[in-house]
Amino acid sequence: GAVVSQHPSRVICKSGTSVKIECRSLDFQATTMFWYRQFPKQSLMLMATSNEGSKATYEQGVEKDKFLINHASLTLSTLTVTSAHPEDSSFYICSATTSGGASYNEQFFGPGTRLTVL
Amino acid sequence: QKEVEQNSGPLSVPEGAIASLNCTYSDRGSQSFFWYRQYSGKSPELIMFIYSNGDKEDGRFTAQLNKASQYVSLLIRDSQPSDSATYLCADKEGGGNKLTFGTGTQLKVEL
Numbered sequence: 001g002a003v004v005s006q007h008p009s010r011v012i013c014k015s016g017t018s019v020k021i022e023c024r025s026l027d028f029q030a031t032t033m034f035w036y037r038q039f040p041k042q043s044l045m046l047m048a049t050s051n052e053g054s055k056a057t058y059e060q061g062v063e064k065d066k067f068l069i070n071h072a073s074l075t076l077s078t079l080t081v082t083s084a085h086p087e088d089s090s091f092y093i094c095s096a097t098t099s100g101g102a103s104y105n106e107q108f109f110g111p112g113t114r115l116t117v118l
Numbered sequence: 119q120k121e122v123e124q125n126s127g128p129l130s131v132p133e134g135a136i137a138s139l140n141c142t143y144s145d146r147g148s149q150s151f152f153w154y155r156q157y158s159g160k161s162p163e164l165i166m167f168i169y170s171n172g173d174k175e176d177g178r179f180t181a182q183l184n185k186a187s188q189y190v191s192l193l194i195r196d197s198q199p200s201d202s203a204t205y206l207c208a209d210k211e212g213g214g215n216k217l218t219f220g221t222g223t224q225l226k227v228e229l
Contacts, residue, residue, distance in 0.1 A: 034216075034217075043206060043219045043221040044219045046216065046217070049215070091159075093161045093162075106167070107164075107215070
């Protein structure tokens with residue numbers, strides 16, 4: 001199956017700093033990438049949908065100026081958490097898919113990035 | 119607002135038994151449905167998807183879809199301790215790629 005990687009897998013930072021998380025599709029071209037956030041014992045919440053070469057579409061309640069998403073190529077999307085605070089500590093997971101619309105199109109998930117803000 | 123609902127559990131079953139996981143969804147426009155397994159601290163991995171009414175079997179797993187009742191289920195036969203995880207149900211809107219996840223059901227398979 002298709003492989004999606006994330007880097008870093010774990011990051012600890014001080015409050016007020018910015019953190020960049022990379023999501024790469026290793027063996028396929030991802031026309032669409034998704035960024036999710038998961039708090040302990042909760043489900044995945046979609047933050048934004050990112051299409052290559054265009055601006056990301058953010059879900060309601062997600063601050064686009066705080067969570068900057070760049071999808072500059074068909075294999076790389078980045079999420080930057082700007083001025084991180086302890087409440088941003090969470091498990092961030094990206095997924096990628098190849099094309100739109102077909103019912104069975106699978107989202108391939110990355111391994112996730114554990115962010116801890118002190 | 120679209121909702122996908124699951125019982126959070128935990129659902130405990132003995133080893134070798136059938137585990138039955140259920141999910142309901144609110145959007146009649148949803149076209150396809152996915153079951154993911156998530157181990158603690160890991161990202162979800164796809165078990166099965168289904169988009170036609172009825173049953174779909176893959177090894178020990180059977181997904182069942184009833185669009186009239188807006189109900190999806192996952193049966194795990196011959197449950198193993200390694201099946202202990204959180205199972206997430208998700209639906210996908212027609213014509214798009216966005217998934218809406220339920221809160222997940224924690225399954226514990228006991229020796």
